[in-house]
Amino acid sequence: MSELHDLTALETAEAIRLRETSPTEVVRHALDRAERLGPQVGAFVTLTPERALAEAAEAERVLAAADDPRSLPPLLGVPCPVKDLTMVAGVRFTAGSALLADNVADVDDGVVTLLARAGTVMLGKTTTPELGLPCYTEPDGTPPARTPWDTTRTAGGSSGGAAAAVAARIVPVAHGNDGGGSIRIPASACGLVGLKPSRGLVSPGPWGTDGAGLASHGVLTRDVRDTAALLDVLAHPWPGDMVEARRPAGGFLAALDARPRRLRVGLLTTPLITSDADVHPACVAAALRTADDLASLGHDVVEAPVPFAAEAWDAFAALWSVMALQVPVPPQAEGMLRPLTRWLRENGRRVTGVEHADAVVAHQxxxxxxxxxxxxxDVVLTPTLAQPPVRPDALRDDADPAADFAAQTRFTPWTSVWNLTGRPAVSLPVAELDVDGTTLPIGVQLGGRLGHDAELLTLALQLEEIHRWQDRRPPLA
Incomplete structure (x- = not known):
């Protein structure tokens, strides 16, 4: 058998079912790597070793009592940490903010309940930036998230810690969420698969709400089958859901066995949300090469039109700033927030009720x-990011939050469109770039029709079979 940390989530679950390893052995191995490698890549804000080992022991009791391995939870004993924007009862819940450093969650969010039902083990909480707002992960009081390909460069955000944990092979899979690219951005920076599901497919219930409908829970993985398997776990409705997307009758993992139909793919390398993004030639080249790959697979590749003027995206900025303002912060504690957070909240205060209503209409x-x-x-193909993983000072600017926000939009000129439309989108690590002797991953983004997540994953699997990215290993792994 391969080293435990080289196994995917599905391979780990299968090894446990076959008694080739045990949940406790898997979890101890992951905890050891989390303690050694986690600080180097800023993966975790909180580790929960006692809880994880107790859950592993419970998984062993379930395994021993099972008469038929097919009756076992599908991911029994698989370590899967939870992003620190999501509640896990009894565990510190900081949302990436020093203001909430001592906050402890009272309940499990719905996705945490579903992950537990599937048999996964909660290893800890992964690092996120304050309130998940920026596309880099640089929280106060916690090591920043760095890509294991080059620890001087950002792991992206806001699921930066989750991506760093998976890319460093601490865990095979990690929970994340995505309100403007927060799964796909770190997937590209860390050489992973990252899917933002269709709006309504993964419910925010029973405690969360849809709000502007921009965000969705998901996972960071090293391969497409793990992404599909975790989507089968998370795509569960809760009472009172506002929107419910279609789910394939046999599940997403089973859907990957179907032969994909011939798709019409639109190629777009023009930045969408800003006119001044500096797009690296390697990012364009990765998209062009992927277009050639898709054509060789029998799909029709055409040029996709630019669907709107860049200024139409301003609705997203207005909604984003009001969302930042909605977080309850005592007036006397506002100064504890990061400069970017304070700037966004101040922008939110300036948005009148009519202006917010106008932003909702503009969004629609x-x-x-x-x-x-x-x-x-059927599908639109773009680069995921305008640049390979960058050093943090290319984005973060505490002295000028407006410049910080503008730099983020230039770095991510395609991702948020899929949050606004609610359509599914996945980042795939199709290419690599040598920068001063360092190999860096380059992602491309495939976006599909609303509710056609299974079709998008099937297409992603075709590309995975060509590129075999799951076999690539960063230096720190």
């Missing part, structure tokens, strides 16, 4: 414009 008009422009396309 943008969705219609995208739908009309891409009506005859």
């Amino acid at each position: 008009r943008l969705v219609r414009a995208v739908g009309q422009a891409w009506e005859d396309l």
Whole structure:
């Protein structure tokens, strides 16, 4: 058998079912790597070794009592940490903010309940930036998240700690969420698969709400089958859901066995949300090469039109700043927040009720414009990011939060469109780039039709079979 940390989530679960290893052995191995490698890549804000070992022992009791291995939870004994924007009862819940350093959650969020039912072991909470707002992960009081390919460079955000943990092979899979690219950005920076599911597919219930409908829970993985398996776990409705997306009858993992139909793919390398993004030639080249790959697989590749003017995206900025303002912060504690957070909240205060209503309408008009422009396309292919993983000072600017926010939009000129439209999108690590003797991952993004997540994953699997990215190993892994 391969080293435990080289196994995917499905391979780990299978090894446990076959008694080739035990949940306790798997969890102890992951905890050891978390303690050794976690600080180097800023993966964790909180480790929970006692809880993890207790859950592993319970998994062993379940395994011993099972008459039929097919009756076992599908991911029994698989370590899966939870992003620190999500509640785990009895565990510190800081949301990446020094203001909440001592906060402890009272309940489990729904996705945590579902992960537990599937048999996963909660190893700890992964690092996130304050309130999950920026596309880099640099929280106060916690090591920043760094890509294991080059620890001088960002792991992206806001699921940066989750991506660093998976890329460093501490765990095979990690929970994340995505409100503007927060799964796909770190997936690209860390050489992983990262899917933002369709709106309504993964419920925020029973405690969370949809709000503006921008965010979705998901996972960071090293391969497409793990992503599909975890989507089968998380795509569970809760009473009172506002939206419910389609789910394939046999599940997402089983859907990967179907032969993909011939798809019409639109290639777009023009930045969408800003006109001044400096797109690295390697990012464009990765998208062009992927277009060639898809054509060789029998798909029709055409040029995708730009669906809206860059200024139409301003609705997202207004909604984002109001969302930042919604977090309850005592007036006397506002100064404890990061400069970017304070700037966003101040912007939110300036948005009147009518302006917010106008932003909601503008959001809906943008969705219609995208739908009309891409009506005859099954999939849209873009670079995931405008640059390979960058050093943090290329984005973070505490002295000028407005410049910070602008730099983030230039770095991520495609990702948030899929949050606004609610459509599924996945980042895939198709390429690598040598920068001064260091190999860095380059991701491309495939976005699909609303509710066609299974089709998108099937297409992603075709590319995985060509590139075999799951076999690549960063230096710190």
